Amino acid sequence: MIMDKIKERAISRSPFCVGIDLRMDHVPAELQNSFTKTSDKLVAYAKEAIDASKEYAACYKVQIACYEAEGLDGMVAYQQIVSYIRSIGEIVIADVKRGDIGSTAGLYAKGHLSGDFEADVVTLSPYMGKDAISPYFDFFAKDKGAFVLAKTSNEGSKDFQDLIIDGQPLYMSVLQKLKEWSKEIPGDYKFSPLGAVVGVNELKDIKALKENSKDTYLLIPGYGAQGANIEDIRALIQENKNGVINVSRGYTAGIKESDFRKVLSQRAQQLAKELSECIK
Numbered sequence: 251m252i253m254d255k256i257k258e259r260a261i262s263r264s265p266f267c268v269g270i271d272l273r274m275d276h277v278p279a280e281l282q283n284s285f286t287k288t289s290d291k292l293v294a295y296a297k298e299a300i301d302a303s304k305e306y307a308a309c310y311k312v313q314i315a316c317y318e319a320e321g322l323d324g325m326v327a328y329q330q331i332v333s334y335i336r337s338i339g340e341i342v343i344a345d346v347k348r349g350d351i352g353s354t355a356g357l358y359a360k361g362h363l364s365g366d367f368e369a370d371v372v373t374l375s376p377y378m379g380k381d382a383i384s385p386y387f388d389f390f391a392k393d394k395g396a397f398v399l400a401k402t403s404n405e406g407s408k409d410f411q412d413l414i415i416d417g418q419p420l421y422m423s424v425l426q427k428l429k430e431w432s433k434e435i436p437g438d439y440k441f442s443p444l445g446a447v448v449g450v451n452e453l454k455d456i457k458a459l460k461e462n463s464k465d466t467y468l469l470i471p472g473y474g475a476q477g478a479n480i481e482d483i484r485a486l487i488q489e490n491k492n493g494v495i496n497v498s499r500g501y502t503a504g505i506k507e508s509d510f511r512k513v514l515s516q517r518a519q520q521l522a523k524e525l526s527e528c529i530k
């Protein structure tokens with residue numbers, strides 16, 4: 251199943267989850283000048299970034315906000331980038347952070363796990379509870395999955411996620427619910443298709459967190475641009491190597507050199523090397 255596939259690639263390549271979070275000012279001059287349409291510029295740079303990293307990537311994560319911000323043409327780029335990643339046999343996480351009542355969740359599930367915008371995995375918010383998550387289960391039989399926000403990497407994660415309820419932080423209850431709900435998901439897998447997003451930037455009770463995320467596959471954001479380091483991530487990932495690490499801006503942003511292909515390739519290689527330390 252999907253999380254096991256991501257794990258296999260994390261082991262055989264590296265645990266680098268390549269973030270394709272492109273802003274227009276990330277696109278190098280050569281590509282800016284070669285195309286007129288925003289979508290063509292974004293897709294051209296995305297393909298360069300994907301091709302330069304595919305040897306090392308466990309999976310890709312595409313942040314939909316980057317493309318929504320560019321309007322209709324941005325969404326054309328989003329669609330082409332997501333389908334390009336799948337067309338070359340790579341795994342794509344749609345970072346869409348959805349969460350709504352069941353009937354609406356079913357539509358989001360259909361929209362992002364099939365059809366024009368088909369990805370392999372989506373990110374979801376658990377705030378609205380089980381009926382906002384369970385409509386995605388129907389797609390898990392088709393080798394799809396979801397990463398549910400448990401403890402996010404931003405400072406504001408403490409506002410709600412750290413609230414002590416029944417003697418433990420709320421994010422711990424999210425992890426426990428994911429384990430409970432996973433028992434209802436049929437299929438032959440080691441890691442449930444229901445994974446969790448856990449950032450290490452604002453973590454306190456790592457021991458309890460590890461206890462509650464033993465059998466859950468993790469998507470770990472926050473490395474580099476947001477300040478998380480290798481040691482923090484090493485302390486979170488367990489012996490069963492239960493996680494991938496996302497880097498977005500640290501890979502694609504701020505390349506001024508005309509030889510941007512070389513820089514992408516160097517960065518991909520370097521990030522893969524660094525991040526591999528987290529699962530040694």
Ligand SMILES: O=c1ccn([C@@H]2O[C@H](COP(=O)(O)O)[C@@H](O)[C@H]2O)c(=O)[nH]1
Binds near residue numbers: 269345402476497499
């Ligand atoms: O807790 C979270 C959940 C999601 N994100 C997303 O991950 C990337 C991080 O980008 P960087 O440039 O590597 O900081 C971005 O798409 C966020 O929306 C997160 O950072 N933290």
